Amino acid sequence: MDQVFNNLKQKLNIPSNIADYKMKGKSKVDDVKPDSSSRFSVKYFSEVLAALTPHHKIVISNSCFHNMLHFEQCFVPNSFAIWIANQVDINSSDIIVRDKVIPLNRESVHIVLGLPLGGKSIHSNSDLGKRNILDSFAITTIPSVKFFGAKLINNEDLSDEQILIKLDKSKTFGGCLFYLAVNYLDFLNFGLRKIPSSVPRIKVWKNSMIKDHAKFDKISDGIYGRRPVKDISSTCYEK
Secondary structure (H helix, E strand, O other): OHHHHHHHHHHOOOOOOHHHHHHOOOOHHHHOOOOOEOHHHHHHHHHHHHOOOHHHHHHHHOOOOHHHHHOOOOOOEHHHHHHHHHOEEOOOOEEEEOOEEEEOOHHHHHHHHOOOOOOOOOOOOHHHHHHHHHHHHOOOOOOOHHHHHHHHHOOOOOOHHHHHHHHHHHHHHHHHHHHHHHHHHOOEOOOOOOOOOOOOHHHOOOOOHHHHHHHHOEEEOOEEOOOOEOOHHHOOOOO
């Protein structure tokens, strides 16, 4: 989980040592338009999903990624994502807001994205994974996300393994932002605005829901944290 959030902060241009950065009297959110959204990753992943053929969907439905088929365009404002990332304690993998703790762990990934828990252990070996991708597509360097998505959009002849690799690569950054935003928002008390508690959460948070609810939590441009944080026992994340 630590590597996931370090990668996220790098993509959002947030320094690893946020405390030192804040000591300089500047917050990165000052450089981001408050209404800008992570439209590229989310929109592109939605385009990939919309282009899937019946065969693609069958392959994905029979894999651990089957719940990703429930995803609908749900934009995450960049200033909101950056603010949440600034609240993440990398050492404990928690979002900490006003001394309230919102855990970020494999269980919450399962609840939000519907990815499986348990099963075989996956040992991280980036070199081996990279080599498998390069060999699978007969290429010498890892290309951009659009390389993978385009092959699905253009309905190129792909093996089942290649279909899953392309879906995984197409969702990576957008899925990380989506997970972070949903996990945070699910712990907020929105009063009479009740959000269905069904899981996985990817079936619930759709369209403009994240953007709309982020506005309810907004204090000022780039600053959030207005709504009360619920105890985990009052959320769908309680074990």
